[in-house]
Amino acid sequence: MAPNGTDANTRTSAAAPDAASKERLRMWLRMLKSTRRVEAALRERLRRDFGTTLPRFDVMAALARYDDGLKMSALSGVLRVSNGNVTGIVDRLAEEGLVVRVQVPGDRRASLVRLTRKGQEVFARQAAAHEAWISELLEDFTPEEARIFSDRFDAVTHRNEEEDPE
Template sequence: MSANSQPRSASAESKARLRLWLRLLKSTRGVEAELRERLRQEFGSTLPRFDVMAALSRFDAGLKMSALSGVLRVSNGNVTGIVDRLADDGIVVRVQVPGDRRATLVRLTRKGQEEFARQAAAHELWIDELLGDFDGDEATDLAARFDAMAHREEDR
């Protein structure tokens, strides 16, 4: 933009999309706050712990810490403390990677799998309740539209 030019005024569509984003953000924060509170009350746990268990539940062989951080899209430092506490509680175990003394895999223990199954079942019920204003078709359509948007962003 040159020094003499003025920013274009936003179109009605642009303003509508901005309002949509702000409402999505507000709704997401509200759902996340409710999930955090329910995990704390019902399981004495946190959303980050749940997220780590959820990620590990998809990989029976476990994940290296760097891969786990990548799946969660957070730094290694953020994950290390959570994994340390989960290991102390017997939820995860660290396993040495054969042939690489510096690398370890993290995987759920049997206790961790059982605990995650309990929490995941409750989580699904909570989400169903919190998003109950959307029928199945609406939820499927919105999920597909958000997936398409995410894939567009990944392709940029």
Template sequence: MAVTGPDANPEAQTRDLPASKERLRMWLRMLKSTRRVEAALRERLRRDFATTLPRFDVMAALARYEDGLKMSALSGVLRVSNGNVTGIVDRLAEEGLVVRVQVPGDRRASLVRLTRKGQEVFAQQARAHEAWIGELLEDFTPEEARMFSDRFDAVTHKDEEDPA
């Protein structure tokens, strides 16, 4: 007995979707994949380093700015509120991984930067993180990874080019 109706040929149904539906479908799959990778990273950071993804993100941001960042700039880089970052920075400071340095001429402002210990701890975590990403996304060739990166960058910067 031949299958007829909506389940007859799922591939044909997908192929015939309007562009907006295909893009929606792509977005949902991309979101699902992103959440899966993020969950794996969270678990591995917890298991292997007894740390969290937000702490890793703060240290990664600080690693890119050797002279340190003001709290507001750090929040901006991470695209989160100052309140979210403050607690993380407090705990990292208690562990000797970051230090707050007074900004000359501004009594209210301080820079946050990684200590030598923080740099060493982050370097270990960053190496593991890169290996995990390599493993989780190993089905993509370097060329595909570059193409997707370029396409996602275009989406990210679209609002900057076309403020509608």
């Protein structure tokens, strides 16, 4: 697996020990730029077409996958953002009647956050548009290639795994 020097023509490993890191850095910068570009497009369209934001959408998308709701801590875990962060977003979504906090019977500390019916309806429309946008923005990738990339990204994600409820 590791390129152990004795390869046929490894100019890269012999001549430059940091050629690999340079190449990975280059990849990272491109990946970051691509991600930012897609995110910017999504942000703009969510605002334009639905008057919402990407973080709001992310929270609703997470909740949409759990009919029974998610605890605040689980929500921040899934989204990989701080829990103090989620508090504010859920507050605003709750003000608009898109989500509700439900008291957990046995535990007076915790509460489950759930989409309201209105929240489900609103999110369904946003999600459909979102999927179409992504497909358009990434149309240079064939489905086959997309699958390959998905799998390779999992390597990054599962690398130094601590906890991951997925």
